[in-house]
Amino acid sequence: xxxxxxxxxxxxxxxxxxxxxxxxxxxxxxxxxxxxxxxxxxxxxxxxxxxxxxxxxxxxxxxxxxxxxxxxxxxxxxxxxxxxxxxxxxxxxxxxxxxxxxxxxxxxxxxxxxxxxxxxxxxxxxxxxxxxxxxxxxxxxxxxxxxxxxxxxxxxxxxxxxxxxxxxxxxxxxxxxxxxxxxxxxxxxxxxxxxxxxxxxxxxxxxxxxxxxxxxxxxxxxxxxxxxxxxxxxxxxxxxxxxxxxxxxxxxxxxxxxxxxxxxxxxxxxxxxxxxxxxxxxxxxxxxxxxxxxxxxxxxxxxxxxxxxxxxxxxxxxxxxxxxxxxxxxxxxxxxxxxxxxxxxxxxxxxxxxxxxxxxxxxxxxxxx
Amino acid sequence: xxxxxxxxxxxxxxxxxxxxxxxxxxxxxxxxxxxxxxxxxxxxxxxxxxxxxxxxxxxxxxxxxxxxxxxxxxxxxxxxxxxxxxxxxxxxxxxxxxxxxxxxxxxxxxxxxxxxxxxxxxxxxxxxxxxxxxxxxxxxxxxxxxxxxxxxxxxxxxxxxxxxxxxxxxxxxxxxxxxxxxxxxxxxxxxxxxxxxxxxxxxxxxxxxxxxxxxxxxxxxxxxxxxxxxxxxxxxxxxxxxxxxxxxxxxxxxxxxxxxxxxxxxxxxxxxxxxxxxxxxxxxxxxxxxxxxxxxxxxxxxxxxxxxxxxxxxxxxxxxxxxxxxxxxxxxxxxxxxxxxxxxxxxxxxxxxxxxxxxxxxxxxxxxx
Numbered sequence: 001x002x003x004x005x006x007x008x009x010x011x012x013x014x015x016x017x018x019x020x021x022x023x024x025x026x027x028x029x030x031x032x033x034x035x036x037x038x039x040x041x042x043x044x045x046x047x048x049x050x051x052x053x054x055x056x057x058x059x060x061x062x063x064x065x066x067x068x069x070x071x072x073x074x075x076x077x078x079x080x081x082x083x084x085x086x087x088x089x090x091x092x093x094x095x096x097x098x099x100x101x102x103x104x105x106x107x108x109x110x111x112x113x114x115x116x117x118x119x120x121x122x123x124x125x126x127x128x129x130x131x132x133x134x135x136x137x138x139x140x141x142x143x144x145x146x147x148x149x150x151x152x153x154x155x156x157x158x159x160x161x162x163x164x165x166x167x168x169x170x171x172x173x174x175x176x177x178x179x180x181x182x183x184x185x186x187x188x189x190x191x192x193x194x195x196x197x198x199x200x201x202x203x204x205x206x207x208x209x210x211x212x213x214x215x216x217x218x219x220x221x222x223x224x225x226x227x228x229x230x231x232x233x234x235x236x237x238x239x240x241x242x243x244x245x246x247x248x249x250x251x252x253x254x255x256x257x258x259x260x261x262x263x264x265x266x267x268x269x270x271x272x273x274x275x276x277x278x279x280x281x282x283x284x285x286x287x288x289x290x291x292x293x294x295x296x297x298x299x300x301x302x303x304x305x306x307x308x309x310x311x312x313x314x315x316x317x318x319x320x321x322x323x324x325x326x327x328x329x330x331x332x333x334x335x336x337x338x339x340x341x342x343x344x345x346x347x348x349x350x351x352x353x354x355x356x357x358x359x360x361x362x363x364x365x366x367x368x369x
Numbered sequence: 370x371x372x373x374x375x376x377x378x379x380x381x382x383x384x385x386x387x388x389x390x391x392x393x394x395x396x397x398x399x400x401x402x403x404x405x406x407x408x409x410x411x412x413x414x415x416x417x418x419x420x421x422x423x424x425x426x427x428x429x430x431x432x433x434x435x436x437x438x439x440x441x442x443x444x445x446x447x448x449x450x451x452x453x454x455x456x457x458x459x460x461x462x463x464x465x466x467x468x469x470x471x472x473x474x475x476x477x478x479x480x481x482x483x484x485x486x487x488x489x490x491x492x493x494x495x496x497x498x499x500x501x502x503x504x505x506x507x508x509x510x511x512x513x514x515x516x517x518x519x520x521x522x523x524x525x526x527x528x529x530x531x532x533x534x535x536x537x538x539x540x541x542x543x544x545x546x547x548x549x550x551x552x553x554x555x556x557x558x559x560x561x562x563x564x565x566x567x568x569x570x571x572x573x574x575x576x577x578x579x580x581x582x583x584x585x586x587x588x589x590x591x592x593x594x595x596x597x598x599x600x601x602x603x604x605x606x607x608x609x610x611x612x613x614x615x616x617x618x619x620x621x622x623x624x625x626x627x628x629x630x631x632x633x634x635x636x637x638x639x640x641x642x643x644x645x646x647x648x649x650x651x652x653x654x655x656x657x658x659x660x661x662x663x664x665x666x667x668x669x670x671x672x673x674x675x676x677x678x679x680x681x682x683x684x685x686x687x688x689x690x691x692x693x694x695x696x697x698x699x700x701x702x703x704x705x706x707x708x709x710x711x712x713x714x715x716x717x718x719x720x721x722x723x724x725x726x727x728x729x730x731x732x733x734x735x736x737x738x
Binding site: 045127128 | 414441457464468471473498500523526529532535614615701705
């Protein structure tokens with residue numbers, strides 16, 4: 001894999017406004033290895049970089065070098081790579097490392113990796129000594145456009161994805177676009193799913209832009225990536241700023257995730273990438289919106305085409321409608337067993353709805369193969 | 370064991386003021402089995418009572434009956450009894466129960482038991498689906514005067530007590546004094562330790578009152594218990610209201626806990642009760658305050674006598690000064706390896722200080738046998 005190092009340049013800065021929990025997202029090139037990037041992180045005796053066995057060999061040394069000036073000790077822990085390890089025993093290796101090195105409650109954790117590393121490091125930071133500061137350093141497109149922003153942290157439970165977790169905000173997010181150069185195509189597509197998501201729920205102009213710039217994105221053009229990450233973070237920041245703990249509005253960010261989580265759980269975590277399940281789940285949710293008479297077929301077709309061209313599946317696995325329904329009743333948005341779907345109310349606007357079960361079954365039948 | 374059921378009467382109500390996280394503490398008799406007690410708890414489809422194998426047979430049915438009117442389903446889970454079970458596998462049995470019963474994120478958890486049940490239920494509530502409401506129903510004196518109030522939740526890690534946890538506030542605390550009738554003498558004494566604590570750190574009049582009413586407390590006189598619980602909660606409420614997340618002032622509530630945690634960890638959790646370790650730890654911290662020239666010998670003697678008469682140990686186990694120091698460096702209040710002690714600055718006022726190591730060693734030698 002290639003490993004680009006550009007001259008340090010912050011191309012965009014997006015602010016997450018959450019009162020005393022506000023923080024900046026820096027988007028740019030050459031950020032990771034530049035000491036100046038970390039000047040706003042709270043001072044402490046020790047830093048702990050949490051990464052995984054895939055990402056650590058590529059970027060850990062560079063980050064650790066840049067942190068030396070700010071922390072007397074820079075520790076590290078490497079997790080095994082993959083969604084299947086997003087569990088308690090792996091989380092506990094972070095606690096083991098922190099305690100073995102005598103890390104106090106000012107220690108700053110750095111999440112260097114994709115969504116799994118970010119979710120686990122964030123949850124470890126939320127729990128260690130009842131809360132230590134942490135920084136997100138997302139190295140995948142999915143983490144840069146979505147999971148590293150907004151403070152959702154979690155691990156999986158055998159009976160459900162992200163069931164054990166916390167809302168816990170990082171003190172800073174650093175999206176170094178250089179790290180996307182090393183991302184395998186399949187993971188890049190998975191990240192595109194979460195960027196595509198923002199169009200139908202919030203900003204059809206952004207959907208137009210992605211359609212027009214997909215080719216530049218896929219060849220990892222820095223300017224195109226910078227815009228996609230920035231606009232995604234801006235939309236997410238606006239939503240999270242209004243509803244940090246998902247009591248209402250924030251749920252729209254889960255467009256495609258109810259079907260998607262059922263796919264992931266039904267196949268066993270790690271079979272499909274999260275972004276792949278979300279891509280397919282969005283197509284299913286769009287079909288449901290159409291079946292509810294909210295959007296027209298032209299939008300469904302256009303959206304399905306974009307998801308396909310982005311390299312994502314548009315047909316779900318054939319688990320059977322009963323199994324889908326059973327899994328979706330475990331969704332965190334469900335209440336008293338009633339599944340609540342994020343649907344597109346009109347292009348660029350999403351809402352939450354229950355849906356008649358026969359309609360949901362019909363959509364599942366139509367969208368699985 | 371006896372199991373008193375009094376006519377329902379709220380004797381005192383203490384408010385914890387934390388903005389949108391404010392909540393009431395109800396102190397009284399016959400509260401647990403009275404439906405009116407639970408009218409302010411948020412409505413939801415399901416409640417989950419978490420208790421342990423000792424407390425559940427005494428009070429679970431009574432509580433479950435009173436909750437029937439408010440919740441369509443009242444589930445329950447029983448944990449094994451004891452500090453040694455304050456760990457991840459036991460915590461996970463709560464998650465297993467919640468998921469197996471399809472509990473959604475409006476489900477209200479009820480912690481029915483002592484400090485361990487309260488800490489674990491609170492932490493489970495903090496983490497389940499990233500946060501569900503919970504109610505503290507403390508059935509031990511220690512939990513009523515201290516641990517159920519203020520939102521500290523946690524489990525232990527093999528390398529340290531309460532290392533994994535969260536600040537997470539309950540929506541209500543209900544101290545039913547009737548439950549104290551069934552409390553074994555050793556546990557009652559352990560609870561007295563945390564009540565005695567409030568005197569030297571905040572209110573010498575309360576210390577006088579405890580000295581004068583110890584006999585009434587020990588025979589579980591309801592009026593005496595009501596006052597002791599109320600005054601303890603008032604002092605704790607004032608401290609926590611100023612410093613919810615222990616960035617400063619709140620640390621004074623840990624008077625005796627730095628030495629105490631070392632005793633607990635050094636002997637292995639569960640050998641001494643937490644309150645016993647704190648009782649002895651307070652004597653050691655008082656000796657340290659004297660060695661630092663902050664308080665006179667008369668106060669040390671008076672305080673040591675009260676701790677002894679309350680049925681608590683005043684001599685620590687002989688672990689050796691090196692081992693004490695090693696364990697105390699893992700304390701959450703330590704920073705960059707420097708142990709910080711809560712000391713009595715003057716009668717009724719506490720502060721945080723580092724202390725010269727030779728002085729600390731001297732105190733350990735003097736106070737262990």
